[in-house]
Amino acid sequence: MKIEKTFGDTIKTLREEKNLTLREVSEYLKIDTSMLGKIEKNNRKPTKDLIGKFSKLFNVSEKNLTIEFLSDSVAYQIMDEEDFASEVLKVAEKKVKYLKTIKSLK
Numbered sequence: 001m002k003i004e005k006t007f008g009d010t011i012k013t014l015r016e017e018k019n020l021t022l023r024e025v026s027e028y029l030k031i032d033t034s035m036l037g038k039i040e041k042n043n044r045k046p047t048k049d050l051i052g053k054f055s056k057l058f059n060v061s062e063k064n065l066t067i068e069f070l071s072d073s074v075a076y077q078i079m080d081e082e083d084f085a086s087e088v089l090k091v092a093e094k095k096v097k098y099l100k101t102i103k104s105l106k
Helices: 007-017 022-029 033-040 048-058 062-078 085-105
Strands: none
Touching: 007 033, 007 048, 007 062, 022 033, 022 048, 048 062, 062 085
């Protein structure tokens, strides 16, 4: 998994490597061609179900695609906060651990 690409770039590259058209992939996914185009351009977010379908179609790890999608979401949210973006990530990591602890106690 290359981190310099966005989720949409990755999907487009995988599609092109398999010589598939937008129409062919959208038919497999049972979505509109325009929606797939928007996903590839990072103008639309895929559902978890769609990420699973992309994984099966392109024979790639669903975990890696999910990580790529989620990391895009986080990066877009904090990219304008350059002065303390890395600090935000460190705190978020601690909060995730904390929230998992709380969840497991319920």
